[in-house]
Structure formats: structure tokens, C-alpha cells
Amino acid sequence: MYPAPFEYFAPKSLDEAISLLEKYKEEAKVIAGGQSLTILMKLRLARPKYLIDLNKIPGLEYIIESNEGIKIGAMTRMNDIAENELIRKTYPIIHDAAINIADPLVRNMGTIGGNLCHGDPGNDMPSVMIALNAVYTVKGTRGERKIKAEDFYIDTFQTALEPDEILTEVFVAKPEPKNGSAYEKIKRRVGDFAVAAVGASISVDENLRIKKIGIALTSLGPKVLKVDTSGLIGSVANEDTFEKVGELSYKTAQPSSDIRGPAEYKRDMAKALTIRALRLSLNRILGK
Amino acid sequence: MPKHHISLVVNGKKVEADVEPRMLLVHFIRDVLGLTGTHVGCDTTNCGACTVILDGKAVKSCSLFAVQADGKELLTIEGLAKDGQLHPIQQAFWEKHGLQCGYCTPGMIMTSYWFLRKNPNPTEEEIRNAISGNLCRCTGYVKIVEAIQYAAKLMQSKELKK
Ligand SMILES: Cc1cc2nc3c(=O)[nH]c(=O)nc-3n(C[C@H](O)[C@H](O)[C@H](O)COP(=O)(O)OP(=O)(O)OC[C@H]3O[C@@H](n4cnc5c(N)ncnc54)[C@H](O)[C@@H]3O)c2cc1C
Ligand code: FES
Ligand code: FES
Numbered sequence: 325m326y327p328a329p330f331e332y333f334a335p336k337s338l339d340e341a342i343s344l345l346e347k348y349k350e351e352a353k354v355i356a357g358g359q360s361l362t363i364l365m366k367l368r369l370a371r372p373k374y375l376i377d378l379n380k381i382p383g384l385e386y387i388i389e390s391n392e393g394i395k396i397g398a399m400t401r402m403n404d405i406a407e408n409e410l411i412r413k414t415y416p417i418i419h420d421a422a423i424n425i426a427d428p429l430v431r432n433m434g435t436i437g438g439n440l441c442h443g444d445p446g447n448d449m450p451s452v453m454i455a456l457n458a459v460y461t462v463k464g465t466r467g468e469r470k471i472k473a474e475d476f477y478i479d480t481f482q483t484a485l486e487p488d489e490i491l492t493e494v495f496v497a498k499p500e501p502k503n504g505s506a507y508e509k510i511k512r513r514v515g516d517f518a519v520a521a522v523g524a525s526i527s528v529d530e531n532l533r534i535k536k537i538g539i540a541l542t543s544l545g546p547k548v549l550k551v552d553t554s555g556l557i558g559s560v561a562n563e564d565t566f567e568k569v570g571e572l573s574y575k576t577a578q579p580s581s582d583i584r585g586p587a588e589y590k591r592d593m594a595k596a597l598t599i600r601a602l603r604l605s606l607n608r609i610l611g612k
Numbered sequence: 613m614p615k616h617h618i619s620l621v622v623n624g625k626k627v628e629a630d631v632e633p634r635m636l637l638v639h640f641i642r643d644v645l646g647l648t649g650t651h652v653g654c655d656t657t658n659c660g661a662c663t664v665i666l667d668g669k670a671v672k673s674c675s676l677f678a679v680q681a682d683g684k685e686l687l688t689i690e691g692l693a694k695d696g697q698l699h700p701i702q703q704a705f706w707e708k709h710g711l712q713c714g715y716c717t718p719g720m721i722m723t724s725y726w727f728l729r730k731n732p733n734p735t736e737e738e739i740r741n742a743i744s745g746n747l748c749r750c751t752g753y754v755k756i757v758e759a760i761q762y763a764a765k766l767m768q769s770k771e772l773k774k
Contacts, residue, residue, distance in 0.1 A: 329613045332633035332679050362675045363657050366636070375633065377680060427745025429660060429723065432669040433676070514744045515658070 327365035330373055334380040338463060338490065341376050345488040346465045348374040354490060355379075356399060356438035359430045384437075384492065387411065393497040398437025398490070403428065405436060415496060416608060417455060417505035417523055421448040424507070427515040437491045440473075443481040443547070446517040450477060450548040451540035452507055455523035458496045464489035474540075477547045500527035500535065504605035508597040509542070512584060518543040519584045520593040522573065524601035528609060532561045539569060539601075544594050545578035551598075552576070561609075566602040570595035618682040622647075623691025631678045638662045640678035641688060649689035649718045653747070660746030663719035664688050670726035672745070689718035692725070700766035701725055701759075710759030712750035719746045724760050732768060736761070 335341040345352055353372035355361050356379070364370035378384065384399035387408050394415065396405065405411060406422035425431060425439070425448050439449040440460065453460075453473035460471045465488045473494075476484045485491065499505070509521035521542035527535045539551040551573050559565045579590035615630040622645060629644055641650045641664065652674055653661035662674040665687040692699035701724050704710065711717045720743060727734070727742040734742070739760045740753070748756060 326636070326639075327634045329632070329634055331613055332616060332677070334679070334682075358675055358677075358680075359657060362636075362677070363655075365634075366655060366674075375677075379680060427660075428727070428742055429663060429670050429672050429745040430657060430675075432671050432726075 327362075328368055328371040330365075330371075330375045332375050332377065334377045336380055336382075338381055338384075338492065341378060341381060341490060342464055342488060344374070344376050345490070349487045352376055352487075356441075357401070357430075357434040358438075359426065359434040360438060360442050360444065378437075378490070391498070393495060396436055396494050396496075398440075398492050398494070399435050400437075402426075402431035402434045402436065402439070406431060414499065415456065415505065417452050417507045417525055417605075418449075418496075420507035421452045421509070421521075421523065424448065424509050424511070430515075436494060440476075440494065441483060441485060441491050443477065443479075443483045444517075445480060445545060445547050446543045447548075448507070448509065448518065448521060448542055451521065451523040451542040453494060453496070454540035454548060454550050455505065455525045455538035456496045457525075457536075457538055458494050460491055461493040461495065462489045462491050468492075474550045480546045482547075499525075502529070502609050503527040503536075504608035506601045506604035506608065508601040508604070510593060510597065517584075520544050520577075520579070520590045520597060522594065522597035522601045524598065524605050526561060526602065526605050526609075528561050528606075532606075534559050534561050534565070537569070539573060539598060541573060541577055541594055543579075543584070544576075544590060549576055549578070561602070561606050563603075566599045569602060570598045573598040616679045616682070618679055620681050620683060621685045623687060629678075633677060633679050635678045636674055637664075637666075637676040637678045637681055638673040640681075641673060641686075644678075647688050647690050651715055651718060653715065653719075658745075658747065659716070660719040660723065660743075661716055663722040663746065665722055665726055668726070668729075670723045687722070687725075689721060692721070699725075700770060701728070701763040704763035704766055705756075705759045708755055708759040708762050710751070710756045716746055716748040716750075720748070720756055720760075724763060728760070728764055728767060732771075733764060734760075 352374035384397045386397040412419040458473040505525035525538045541549040574595040577594035579587045581587045619628045651661035653659035657675045
């Protein structure tokens with residue numbers, strides 16, 4: 325089975341890729357790992373006339389730690405993220421999500437940039453990045469700009485990217501000393517997209533009072549959803565508080581019934597997974 | 613659509629061809645190169661029957677375009693046996709009955725080839741995780757896991773003898 329015909333370009337630089345996007349606009353698509361796009365093209369659900377391959381552009385695959393935090397290049401493969409020790413220790417939520425995305429073969433190709441830009445509410449990394457307050461760097465004909473993860477997702481398959489823009493990097497600030505994070509996902513079988521999933525990150529003070537908290541929902545609405553938890557700053561991180569956050573997730577979720585389950589069940593899972601993710605985050609802070 | 617000239621190394625031999633951009637790598641392997649050991653079992657990148665090694669990594673060749681393999685090194689199931697001798701992973705699948713119909717087998721073996729290089733001494737759980745992108749509709753996986761465990765042993769004893 326073949327996709328519809330298209331013209332193929334393998335630019336050697338980001339600027340070259342951007343000028344191709346400028347030229348062909350909506351008729352063009354960039355391809356990263358191809359683990360979503362190629363499949364959509366095979367099924368002819370996507371029919372770009374011009375395909376711009378990012379794989380030959382050097383310098384987009386990296387994980388760099390600094391005093392400020394961590395920078396991940398857009399073309400970094402999911403397996404390299406899953407196997408990164410620094411990420412596992414310092415940003416466990418990213419690790420939790422990475423090892424639960426698709427299967428090892430898909431992860432050998434699939435990139436973080438593709439996962440963040442696809443705009444499928446079932447993609448796992450967007451929730452992770454919203455929970456962590458990440459910032460994306462995108463580049464286009466008008467230069468570079470930064471977009472907060474929470475502002476990036478507009479609707480199903482719709483993001484804040486302009487047609488001539490490419491995501492180049494995602495940045496996550498260094499967590500506070502007492503920070504814990506986790507990603508909880510339920511799926512019907514190994515390698516599948518989430519029935520529902522929740523990302524959580526909390527920072528607490530010496531008395532376990534919450535200083536920062538980020539919660540986001542995957543597969544629980546038309547797009548990835550951020551839960552407004554601002555009212556819980558200052559509460560002690562304990563089961564009572566987690567129950568309250570769970571309630572907020574329950575109210576925020578807008579699931580629909582599909583082959584992965586009925587909406588009511590998914591809504592219940594939004595709460596249950598929020599509580600589980602917070603519990604695990606706290607245990608990680610306490611070294612349990 | 614303009615065709616693209618590609619040049620890559622397949623099972624140790626240099627190959628050149630002109631391909632339409634929409635040609636999938638798996639179709640290039642099967643229909644252009646005639647290497648039909650790489651199978652197609654689905655349209656949705658789920659089954660892993662098409663697994664090959666591209667620049668050292670196991671990937672699903674139904675989900676890449678042949679043009680994207682330009683300049684790369686490709687290994688398919690046909691490239692494993694050397695001088696009429698089965699590769700230890702092939703030997704292990706044979707001895708341990710790691711297959712029934714054989715449809716998933718090339719993919720299972722190519723995934724194992726990649727995985728055992730990264731992790732020469734895996735636990736059962738690690739093996740099961742490694743082949744989670746390869747579906748088998750016959751065996752129930754028990755014999756496949758045993759075969760991969762045995763392959764790891766064979767490969768290690770081969771390393772020791774060197
Ligand atoms: C069997 C299977 C199971 C899967 N399970 C999961 C899962 O459980 N969870 C999950 O999250 N994902 C899952 N996926 C999807 C997989 O993780 C994809 O790899 C990912 O969604 C897209 O990454 P990619 O690099 O392959 O992007 P591509 O498929 O190349 O691109 C996806 C989209 O993003 C755009 N894009 C890519 N990179 C950029 C960039 N740098 N700048 C701007 N736009 C860009 C493309 O134009 C395209 O529209 C699964 C895929 C398969 C085949
Ligand atoms: S043919 Fe099924 S994953 Fe490639
Ligand atoms: S042996 Fe038949 S599918 Fe695996």
C-alpha cells in the first residue's frame with residue numbers, strides 16, 4: 325500500500341527546511357520519526373504534497389544538562405530519552421512516560437519533537453511537558469520564539485505552530501530541591517495509546533507544604549488538558565490534598581466514549597490516576 | 613514525481629536505485645531487491661514482521677520511506693547467516709522451536725539481534741519488553757522467549773571462545 329504521491333526534500337540545515345516550508349506552506353509537512361505521519365500517509369488520512377525530512381539536519385538530537393535545567397533537541401529519539409540516566413533520576417515523569425510510549429522499535433525512530441507537535445490528545449509527552457512547565461523553542465521565517473507547553477495545544481491536531489515553523493528544542497527548568505514527579509498511564513495492552521493518563525509534578529517545602537504543582541491529562545479530552553491547581557499551593561502534600569486534586573482532574577476531564585472505554589470510566593480514571601501520580605511523586609521526594 | 617537516486621549498503625553489499633519518494637522501505641526490500649524474508653503483517657506499524665536493522669537500530673521498515681535509507685546501512689534476515697552457518701539467534705530459534713508458522717520470525721530475530729547487542733545477558737522480563745513491538749499469533753511467546761535466552765547464551769560462549 326502506497327501513500328499518495330509527494331515530492332521529497334532532505335534539507336541539510338534548519339534554514340533550508342524553513343524556506344521550503346515558507347515556499348510550500350500548508351501543502352508541506354515536516355517528517356521527524358515518521359511513526360505517526362507515515363502511517364497517516366499510508367492510510368491516506370494525510371496527503372502532504374511536499375515532505376520535508378528533518379533527519380538529515382545535524383545538531384537536533386541532544387540531551388544537555390546545565391545549571392538552569394535540561395534541553396532536549398527536537399529530533400532526540402524516544403529510546404535515547406528512555407535510557408538517559410539523568411532524566412530517570414531528575415525528571416522521572418519523563419522517563420515514566422518514555423518507557424510507556426509505543427514499543428522499543430517505534431521508539432528507535434519516534435522523536436520528542438514529533439510527539440510534542442503531532443497534537444494527538446493521546447500523545448504522552450505533551451502532558452509531561454505541561455506538568456513540568458516546559459518551554460518550547462520554535463523557529464520560522466520570522467525568527468525564533470518561545471512557547472510555554474500549556475499554551476501550545478489548541479485543539480485535536482492543532483497547535484500554536486505557524487505553517488512555516490519547526491520545533492527545535494524543549495527546555496525544562498531544574499526542579500526545586502524537594503521535587504517529585506510521575507506519569508501514570510493505563511492502556512489496554514502493551515504498546516497501545518493511553519485509555520487515560522496523568523502527569524504530575526510537585527515541589528514542597530520542609531513541612532511538605534506544596535510550593536509548586538503541575539497536573540495534566542492525556543487522552544482525556546479533545547486535547548491535552550492542564551488542571552488548574554493554583555488553589556492548592558500551601559496545602560500539605562498528603563492523601564486529603566491528593567483527593568482534592570483528583571476531584572479537580574475529574575472536573576477538568578472531557579473524555580468521550582470510544583473503543584478504549586466509556587467516558588464515565590475514563591473520568592473516574594482521571595481522578596484515580598491523579599492520586600496515584602501524586603502519591604508516587606511524594607514517595608519519590610521522600611526517597612521511598 | 614521526480615525519482616530519487618539512493619545508494620545504501622544492504623547486507624554488506626552496495627545497492628543503488630532510483631525510487632519514487634512514496635515507496636516504503638519494506639516494499640523496496642521485498643519488491644526491488646527481492647529479499648522477501650522481511651514480511652508485512654499490518655498497515656498500522658503494530659506487528660513488527662517488517663523489522664530490519666538500519667544503522668544499527670531495529671526499526672519497522674513499513675514505516676519509513678526507501679529514500680530515507682539513502683546513505684545508510686541496512687541488515688535484513690538474509691544477511692545474518694555467514695558461510696552457510698546460521699547466526700546463533702537463528703540457530704536458537706530452530707533448536708528451541710521458537711516458531712510455528714514463521715511469519716513473525718524474521719522480525720523477532722532482527723529485534724533480538726539489536727537487543728542482544730545492547731543487553732547480552734537479559735532477564736526474561738527484559739526480553740519480553742524488547743519484543744513487545746513484535747506480534748506472534750501462533751506461539752504464545754513462551755518458546756520465543758526461551759529461544760532468545762538460549763541465543764544470548766550461545767552468543768556469549770561464542771564471544772568467550774574468541
Ligand atoms: C504502534 C504505535 C504505538 C504508539 N503508541 C504511542 C503512545 O502510547 N504514546 C504516544 O505518545 N505516542 C505513541 N505513538 C506515536 C509515536 O510516539 C510517534 O513517534 C509520535 O507521535 C510522533 O513522533 P515522530 O517523530 O514519529 O513524528 P512524525 O510522525 O514524523 O510527525 C508527527 C507530526 O509532527 C510534526 N512534526 C514532527 N517533528 C516536528 C518538529 N520538530 N517541528 C514541527 N512539527 C513537527 C509532523 O509534521 C507531523 O505532523 C505510537 C505509534 C505507533 C506506531
Ligand atoms: S508490517 Fe506490521 S509493523 Fe511493519
Ligand atoms: S510463529 Fe506464526 S506468527 Fe509467530
